[in-house]
Amino acid sequence: MIPPFPERARVALGNHNLHVALDRATAQLGSRRGAAFASLPDADSVRDIARRAKMATLRDLAGHLQRFEERLEANGVHVHWAETGEDANRIVVEIAARCGVKRAVKAKSMASEETHLNAALERSGVTVVETDLGEYVVQLAHDRPSHIILPIIHMTREDVGRLMHERIGVPYSDEPRTLAGYARTKLREEFLRADMGISGANFGVAEDGTICLVTNEGNGRMVTTLPRVHVVLMGIEKLVPTLADLDLFLRILARSATGQKLTTYTTLIRGPRRPGDECGPDQVHVVLLDNGRSRILAGDTAEILGCIRCGACLNACPVYKSIGGHAYGDTYPGPVGAVVTPGLKGLADWKDLPSASSLCGACRDVCPVRLDIPRMLLSLRHSASRQWASPLGLRAGMKAFGWVAARPRLYRAVTLLARWSLRRLADDGWLKRAPGLASGWTQSRDLRAPAEATFQELWRRGRSR
């Protein structure tokens, strides 16, 4: 059991190192994103078109999935359907067993984080090595990623240097280039030894069964071509209808994520090695993961399935920047996580996430497909308030507010009483400690006492003069 959200947030807020790391990285990413979009002609309409394409795909997701499956099979790819995370893990473990896999290398995949695939493979005796530099460090530290794009955004380079020194016995350094060099040497061996490569997918193209993977380190290419078996684990929402649509999304994904026009590598995979090919896997498997996505699709937050996992909303979110990714408690942090996690895992245990937002809308502003995250957070708050009575005081208070505020005379009487009591508690016009619900307010700021006479009273007095 993980500690409750307020506790996780409190721990993060007290972590000075985390804030140094987060402030550095998010500020840089934010400004890079701005510059990258400035280089995209007609950026706003590209975003609009991309949004429409995603929403249209989601409206007929079943049809697109069927087409995708047919094309994959025509390309010689084995297709598997996983209703839950456990199903997905079992499918991959079975493939590994059938193919006699001892060692697997993995490119970055959020879906496999979601299903805890590594643990399942390790239990069945398969050694798994993460090959994305950030994910490799996460694995060395027995940690969890705290950002969709930058898994170790919560660590400073000094942290990474110490970790590598301890875990793989290399001399300490805080030079990113040296540290990357250490990982590269280690990972080369792993690429060459592995029997299975595991990757996610940034996009699946329904019209021809192409799997698209974007990476910056080249590890994606190694993972998908060197081992004799390649397994793709992807969420069912990752589809785009056509290659032309893919082109559109590639133009906005890297710009939003890292401020690049394109990532260093864009890998398009159409199937296993063909006769005459110099390299490539003998088998390609695609595991299509539902794990709660159909439930989201049927509800009020279906729009969130249009997310292309660029992470821009994390970098823009003042709450994410305050508490980092781990405090969100699950695979997907930040504004997108506050909608996705309750959707995938049920609102009952995750209703704190939608409440932890000032609804400032910075996420909606930067989202490349213009997802209205604040609207979805409101919708989740609404579901939570309907299903759970707690806190009881709040529910009763809101009921009373709704009743009173629709009756002006009663409203005036009630607010008169409230003003009078708050003014009595005030010292020189300020409250340092407020009672009841307002005590949260005075925890980190003073409360200005309300006015003696309301605007309406003053207005009426002025008119009658």
Added chain:
Amino acid sequence: MTHYARPKIVQLFHTCLVNEVDPGVGLAVVRILERLGIVVEVPLGQTCCGQPAHNAGFQADAVAVARHTLRVLDATEGPIVVPSGSCADMLVHQYELLFHADPEWRAKAHAVGERCRELSQFLVEVLPGAELGARLASRIAYHPSCHLMRGLGVRDQPKALLRAVEGVELLEVRDEEECCGFGGLFSVKHPEISGRMLDSKVACIEASGADRLVSCDLGCLLHLTGGLHRRGSRLKVQHLAQVLDEGLA
């Protein structure tokens, strides 16, 4: 920016915070508008726009308040001036969401929403050049509230009005578009997170070297003034209407 003929009469939706906490803001709005030759009417049946319930997810309670507010405003005529970005956004955008499954009330919400203007938005629409003829020697830090900026898309109007005040120096505030951490119930439900956002904001405002902090939303201003007061700062905190009114006196 589109300019409109100056209306003869406007309705003032003063907002609950102005009414209960800082009535001086409402009086300042009235004086500014009257100076422009506009008759200001105040629909006295108004209470609150219902945003606290809406943002907390209590839709039924928000709907009850929204119906009341729409009844009150629908019975009036002319533009509705709102000295708050977030309340204006509630009236303009959120009401239609609340009534998305109720065509009759949605139409009413739409009609009222079309008449609503946030104060700075209204002033710039009727005042080419944003010139009120005000004078005030002050170094001002402006805080754009999120719902004004991102909800209503009002970014330049308040700055244009401030720049047009003779003697005002509008300062750069680092990360000015970052939320102050208010967010209504968020600030009491997650006080530590909200408090950290407030800390960052206050630091940026203080670093600007301003002698005044100005915004168009009393919610943010209450939050910021409370934060500044707790931290021992005595920076003057004002609503845009109060600054303009002071400059016109």
